[in-house]
Amino acid sequence: MEEGAFGGSGQSPALLAALRGSGVTPAWSGPPILEGIGLSRHFGGGGLFGRPAVVRAVDDVSLAVRPGETLALVGESGSGKSTLGRLLLRLIEPSAGDVLFEGRNIGLLRPAELARLRREMQVVFQDPLASLNPRMSVERIVGEPIWLHRLAPASERRGRVAELLRTVGLPPEQMGRRPHEFSGGQRQRIGIARALACEPRLILGDEPVSALDVSVQAQIVNLLEELKERLGLTLLIVAHGLAVVRHMSDRVAVMYLGRIVEVAATDALYETPLHPYTQALLAATPASSPHARRARTLLQGDMPSPVRPPPGCHFHTRCVHARPPCRERAPALEAAGDGRRVACHFWREIAGAGAAAVLPPSDALVRRLALFEAAQRARRAAP
Numbered sequence: 272m273e274e275g276a277f278g279g280s281g282q283s284p285a286l287l288a289a290l291r292g293s294g295v296t297p298a299w300s301g302p303p304i305l306e307g308i309g310l311s312r313h314f315g316g317g318g319l320f321g322r323p324a325v326v327r328a329v330d331d332v333s334l335a336v337r338p339g340e341t342l343a344l345v346g347e348s349g350s351g352k353s354t355l356g357r358l359l360l361r362l363i364e365p366s367a368g369d370v371l372f373e374g375r376n377i378g379l380l381r382p383a384e385l386a387r388l389r390r391e392m393q394v395v396f397q398d399p400l401a402s403l404n405p406r407m408s409v410e411r412i413v414g415e416p417i418w419l420h421r422l423a424p425a426s427e428r429r430g431r432v433a434e435l436l437r438t439v440g441l442p443p444e445q446m447g448r449r450p451h452e453f454s455g456g457q458r459q460r461i462g463i464a465r466a467l468a469c470e471p472r473l474i475l476g477d478e479p480v481s482a483l484d485v486s487v488q489a490q491i492v493n494l495l496e497e498l499k500e501r502l503g504l505t506l507l508i509v510a511h512g513l514a515v516v517r518h519m520s521d522r523v524a525v526m527y528l529g530r531i532v533e534v535a536a537t538d539a540l541y542e543t544p545l546h547p548y549t550q551a552l553l554a555a556t557p558a559s560s561p562h563a564r565r566a567r568t569l570l571q572g573d574m575p576s577p578v579r580p581p582p583g584c585h586f587h588t589r590c591v592h593a594r595p596p597c598r599e600r601a602p603a604l605e606a607a608g609d610g611r612r613v614a615c616h617f618w619r620e621i622a623g624a625g626a627a628a629v630l631p632p633s634d635a636l637v638r639r640l641a642l643f644e645a646a647q648r649a650r651r652a653a654p
C-alpha cells in the first residue's frame with residue numbers, strides 16, 4: 272500500500288483495509304516488499320505526581336517500502352523514525368496496526384516462521400562497537416548467522432566469512448581479530464558483513480553512519496549503495512538529517528512527532544519541499560552550491576514532548592505559516608501529485624509562495640565568487 276494513498280495519520284487499519292480492497296489506485300501500484308498499516312507505538316511510564324504518561328513515539332503511520340528501493344526515514348531526535356523502522360522489522364511490537372512482508376501479516380506468523388522471516392530482514396546499527404560482541408572474533412561474529420540459519424555446512428563456513436569480508440572491503444586475513452582492533456568505519460563494514468551473512472532481501476540501516484567520522488561516512492554510504500545494486504537489496508535508512516540520504520535514497524519520508532509529514536521522490540523533495548518542516552530541515556542542510564542558497568525558514572524552539580503533543584497539527588508551535596485551523600485539526604497526509612504526500616492544511620499556497628524557496632546569492636557573495644574565479648583564471652594562465 273502506498274502511504275497516504277490509503278491514508279496515513281488519522282485513519283484506522285479497518286478503513287485502510289477497506290480502501291485497499293476498493294480498487295483505489297495508488298500512484299505506484301507494484302506490490303510492496305514491506306508495509307506498515309496504521310502503526311502506532313505508545314510507551315507507558317510514570318509521569319509527574321503519579322500521573323501516567325504515555326509517549327506516542329509512532330502515531331497511526333502507514334508506509335510502504337517498494338522492492339529494490341532505498342527509502343529514507345528522516346527527522347529530528349524524538350520524531351519516531353527509529354521506532355518506526357524497528358516496528359516495520361517487528362523488532363518491537365506495535366501498540367496498534369499491522370506489518371506485512373510481501374503481503375503476509377508478520378504479526379500472525381508462528382515463531383518458527385517469524386525466525387525464518389528474520390533472515391530476510393537484517394539491521395545495521397548506529398554504533399558498530401556496541402552492536403558487535405567484543406569477546407568474539409570477526410570470524411565468529413560474521414559466521415554465527417550462517418551457523419544459526421544453517422546456510423552453509425561447517426566445512427564451508429570459513430570460506431563464506433572470507434567472501435563476505437571481501438564483499439565489504441575488508442581483508443579476510445583479519446578475520447581472527449576482535450572488533451576493538453578495527454577503526455570505526457571498518458567495524459561498520461563488519462556489521463554490514465554480518466547482516467549480509469543471512470542473505471537478506473531488506474536491510475534497515477539505523478543511522479548507519481552518524482557515529483562515524485565525516486571522512487568515513489561517504490565510504491559506508493557508497494558501500495551500501497554498491498551492495499544494493501549488486502545484491503538486489505532493498506534499503507530502509509533511518510537518518511537524522513537530509514544531507515546524508517540525498518545521494519543514496521530513491522524516496523524520503525519526513526517524520527515529526529510520530530507522524531509522517533511528507534513523503535516524496537528524493538529529487539522532488541529536495542527541489543520543492545512542500546511541508547514547512549521539510550523546508551526548515553532543508554534550510555538547516557548545507558547547500559552544495561552557493562548559487563542554491565535556501566530561504567532561511569529556520570526552526571523555532573524545540574520539538575514538543577511526545578507525552579503531550581500539541582493538538583491539531585503537531586508542528587503548529589514551530590511553524591511560521593500556522594493559522595487558527597492548524598491548532599484545531601490534524602492535517603491528513605494527502606496526495607500532492609507524482610506520488611508524493613504531504614500533511615499540511617495550506618501546502619498549496621505555501622508551495623506557491625515558496626516558488627522562490629531558493630534565494631539568489633547575495634551581492635557580496637557574487638563579488639567574492641567573481642574575485643575567486645578571476646584568481647583561478649590568473650593562476651591557470653600563469654606560466
Ligand code: SF4
Nearest residue numbers: 584587590597615616
Ligand atoms: Fe504549518 Fe498549519 Fe501546515 Fe501545520 S498545517 S505545517 S501548522 S501551515
